[in-house]
Amino acid sequence: MENTWLYRVDDRLIHGQVCVGWAETLGIPHMLLVDDEIAESDFEREIYACCPGPEQSLHFLSVNEMAARSQQDPLGTTLVVLSSLEAMEALLDAGAKVACVTLGGLHHCDEAKEYRDALFLTEAQVECAKRLINRGLDLVYQPLPGQTPEKVAAILK
């Protein structure tokens, strides 16, 4: 895997499944957390900085910063994590070049329907997913690398 951006949506952002289940397992040394609020919050950054292992790096970017960075290949394969489909849509609206997004965990909340174990979507989120797919984004649900990815378009049919 060479110098590529791997985009992931997971409402827990940087946590064990991402640091160990994805980054450690696939040998991905670099992670970016993209979120406008978290990028500005010392407290939030300190929380997420606890998770990466000694050989992993984690940096924090705003949506606009990531949109700019995405125009070129990274220096090394980098896992880019956002917290929601809406955040991914905002990243595309900011001009980011994104081809594929892996959906990891969107957990239960009020008015959300369960589609898979870690895929709960409200009606608004379903519409957001459909907009992303219609923009040409390859949106797949895959909690862990060893699990078979499923096209979200097929899940929502």
Add this chain to the structure above:
Amino acid sequence: MRALIVSHGQLGAGLIDAAQQILGPQSNLFSIDNTGKSPEAMVGEIKKHLDKQTPTMLMIDFAGGSCHAAALKACREVDLHAVLGPVTGVNLPMLLTFLTRHEREKPEELLDMIVDRGKIGIRA
């Protein structure tokens, strides 16, 4: 003092079960698992357990995971007199130390002791 273990899956409940096999039934041990829960739901559940009338030792499965993140956020929103910790990497020796010492030790010393006993328990 109570102990609240926040963990992935049934680790917390399992540790409590193991501790009770050794020391008998305990009424001050609680666990929360993160299975299927959003970050906001986790913070809410943890906060419900934190009550300054009865201080709680907050124990987390590992540093940096979603359980730890939720615990840190919950602690920010409650009276700090209600909480000792959070301490991460919880294992059985740590829980047993809590149970046998929480009535005898000062809170700060209890926390240090729990950390030490947790480390000492790891041998190969």
